[in-house]
Amino acid sequence: xxxxxxxIVPSVLPADFLxxxxxxxxxxxxxxDRIQWDVMDGHFVPNLTFGPDLIAAGRKACSVGFExxxxxxxPDDLLPRYVEAGCELVIVHVEALEQAHATLSRIRELGARxxxxxxxxxxxxxxxxxxxxxxxVLVMTVNPGFGGQSYLSAMExxxxxxxxxxxxxxxxxxLEVDGGIGPDTIAGAAAAGADVFISGSALWRxxxxxxxxxxxxxxxxxxxxx
Ligand code: DX5
Numbered sequence: 567x568x569x570x571x572x573x574i575v576p577s578v579l580p581a582d583f584l585x586x587x588x589x590x591x592x593x594x595x596x597x598x599d600r601i602q603w604d605v606m607d608g609h610f611v612p613n614l615t616f617g618p619d620l621i622a623a624g625r626k627a628c629s630v631g632f633e634x635x636x637x638x639x640x641p642d643d644l645l646p647r648y649v650e651a652g653c654e655l656v657i658v659h660v661e662a663l664e665q666a667h668a669t670l671s672r673i674r675e676l677g678a679r680x681x682x683x684x685x686x687x688x689x690x691x692x693x694x695x696x697x698x699x700x701x702x703v704l705v706m707t708v709n710p711g712f713g714g715q716s717y718l719s720a721m722e723x724x725x726x727x728x729x730x731x732x733x734x735x736x737x738x739x740x741l742e743v744d745g746g747i748g749p750d751t752i753a754g755a756a757a758a759g760a761d762v763f764i765s766g767s768a769l770w771r772x773x774x775x776x777x778x779x780x781x782x783x784x785x786x787x788x789x790x791x792x
Pocket of ligand 1: 577579602604635708709710711712713714715744745746747764765766767768
């Protein structure tokens with residue numbers, strides 16, 4: 567499947583945690599395609615963030631889709647909690663999986679879409695045999711764990727390889743990138759074949775969310791057209 571029209575998805579790590587509901591409603595009003603929750607357990611990555619109860623509370627503030635990016639060492643234990651909290655897409659890191667085929671099948675059995683994330687050093691070959699179980703592949707463009715890091719353009723060949731594998735597979739799989747995505751970097755990722763773009767700190771630097779979403783989407787669309 568060729569790349570779809572660009573989707574702009576905020577990471578809520580930069581949000582105002584004292585007015586999280588307000589930020590979620592403002593992001594939805596700005597036209598984001600869904601919202602990413604960066605779930606960190608302090609083990610898989612050296613940072614600690616959102617439990618399912620906070621996401622369930624956030625579910626009441628907006629109706630746009632939620633994805634949970636699980637940067638946790640033992641995702642299997644947590645899958646049902648994030649689906650119950652209202653995440654229509656659950657993303658697990660292939661580096662944390664003992665049985666990838668079983669875990670991805672489980673996510674779909676729970677009624678959610680399944681995504682797999684690859685940290686920068688992880689090759690696409692680790693997931694080439696489970697593409698039939700995937701709705702999304704996430705190529706990390708920073709090392710997972712923190713927002714505000716610099717985009718790794720060295721990941722663009724891996725994005726292009728993922729695009730080729732997805733196109734050959736014939737499956738409807740989104741290709742997402744995450745980390746350092748902003749006005750100066752989104753075109754490179756889009757030209758390499760990505761069609762879903764996570765943006766945290768860069769989106770919060772625009773005067774308004776609406777301006778940011780429109781600008782990032784326009785830059786990605788232009789890059790896709792080449
Ligand atoms: C990092 C997270 C990213 C990050 C994106 O581990 O997965 O979603 O929050 O933030 P920026 O866009 O600031 O790199």
